[in-house]
Amino acid sequence: MNRIWLFFHKMGSPPWFYRFSGRLLPWLWGLFLVSAALGLYLGLFKAPPDYLQGESARIMYVHVPAAWMSMLIYVLMAVMGFVGLVWHVRLAEILAMCSAPIGAFFTAIALATGSLWGRPTWGTYWVWDARLTSELVLLFLYLGVIALYNAFDEPRKAARAASLLALVGVVNLPIIHYSVTWWNTLHQGASISATGSSIHPSMLWPLLIMAIATKFFYAANLLVRTRSRLLEQDHRKQWVRDVIMGTGN
């Protein structure tokens, strides 16, 4: 069997996943801390102020990575939910459901920091602009997925229902992404695209490093949440007893 397929088959086994993720976690947290410290140092102390927006543009180093993560996590949650729905992979269901609160946190950060950036730049904390409104809808979608999952007693039935809602909500992602081109919005257009960037490298690098840091944060946080969920769901199984009583790791 192909080595990659073998790896994915192993990942489907809760005891194997628990042990593997336990070994991975310190590395992910460490990489997050190092990259976040570097990104913040470069963004807050080394990068120049924006020629138009001044010092307030430094909010970008937390706002933009959070906004990117809010959408990326939703895509991953929908993909894992789809895998859970179609192939009944329990671990995919758990990963999808554990992604929802992390995505909600990043969306809340994007909205709050964007609002604080908007006040000195636009003169207002909030406008019902297409980008801001669709991002708020994304937060409500995350909250809906979390609420629907918690509304059921049986976790697998709950994950299936919440995954369906997550899949329906995917329609909001292109609306968020293209809102600044489809409509005349107060929010600025994209500065980074597949063809290049209009941001000077001195500001682009801290932004990219912070974007990488948030990915490590998501991966580490997702593993912590998934490990707890596995212990909770499998508490009657021998492998959980071995882990808890110290005979496993």
Next chain:
Amino acid sequence: MDHAPFILAAYAIAAVLLAWCALSPVLGGRKLIERLRRAYRETERDHAPKP
């Protein structure tokens, strides 16, 4: 307009929310492990041979 309060507030909110997001599952996980350990010990005690 002084931008410093807005920058500080944005980073403070982000730090608080990220810390909450990171710590809540860790604390919840510890509580769960403690609860399960107690439950396993109780079942072991119940199934232990009586003198």
